[in-house]
Amino acid sequence: MQRASVQSTSPLSTEDSRWLTLNLVAWTDEEGKSRTWEMIARKTKSKTGVDAVFMLALLRLPETSDGKVVPWTILVEQFRPPIGTYVVEFPAGLVDEEDKSAEDAAIRELYEETGFKASKVLKTSSALASSPAMSSSRTKLVSLQVDLTAEDVDERGNVRLPKQNLDEGEHITRRIVRLDTLKDVLDEYEQSGFIIETRLYAFAVGYSLLSEL
């Protein structure tokens, strides 16, 4: 298995594109003045009102002998052609036409990308603006609980990774991370040449901020 790489980048017309379209928005500002703004939109449409979901999966490990519960989560690594390198992210995906809800899409995508089956939907956010300066994309954060049993953990305390259910040609690497080490793990990723996805980084900063202040 080799590392993926970008060969070339060339302009694409909106008529020839399958997924994305470049648009001009005509809008009226707060003073009643007519203005324009350039934006990108997805050609795909879902019935759920959002284009995509990303998942905070909280693994519930079998209770340890000292009775402590430490939250763990799942990250994914993959080559992202627009960035031209490997990116570490929360699991995420587009909402398909068949998905009846954001939660359905989140559970399906988590299973496909990581092999883990969600036990419970903990919370679903409202529709969030992913990149409001340039895109109409709306996304939801779905927090999922994944219950593990003693068989899912090996004798050294590491979580056994289940079989993934990837599409043809998809290559996604999984990483199980204790939340209290997330910031350090992201620093390691950065030092080994990965790019960190912004929402994951913002989450990690928020999570670690209390202890840093």
Place this chain on the structure above:
Amino acid sequence: MQRASVQSTSPLSTEDSRWLTLNLVAWTDEEGKSRTWEMIARKTKSKTGVDAVFMLALLRLPETSDGKVVPWTILVEQFRPPIGTYVVEFPAGLVDEEDKSAEDAAIRELYEETGFKASKVLKTSSALASSPAMSSSRTKLVSLQVDLTAEDVDERGNVRLPKQNLDEGEHITRRIVRLDTLKDVLDEYEQSGFIIETRLYAFAVGYSLLSEL
């Protein structure tokens, strides 16, 4: 002053666009197979290696009588034509050609959008991938400390908002928020019809997660 609104949206060709371009990336996957991917890129280029910055501004209020230090931050609200409504976000902006660094851009944009002058750069992230499935955009999170004096706080303990330095036609509303109420404030925004930007939401989830678990 009226509310801004979208009048219409129409396709735009890459040749006619000033800010954004639609591209096709030719790439080689992990199995050596040639593939393509659609993506958006900004036409603007900065010398800093990132397109944009967003800012976590931590206000340092004069010490209260009980000696407690509570962190506060600054949010901004503005109409975002790609989303078609008002969005609440961290202060943010594009890196200009004149900006020598991401920190320069962050300090300048914070001053322009909010009127607050940064006292200190606390931390700058690596280049993060804003939307790696569809955009080449890279952004940095710059954490800034803003020191306030007794004159910046009124007799009721509220922070006096300084004069903004907005571009012509820009309309940005500021909101000072205690971090331990951020999640509740975002819920209120949502209930009053605002859309929340994803990175801000992810930060708030991370910040409040410890207390929720």
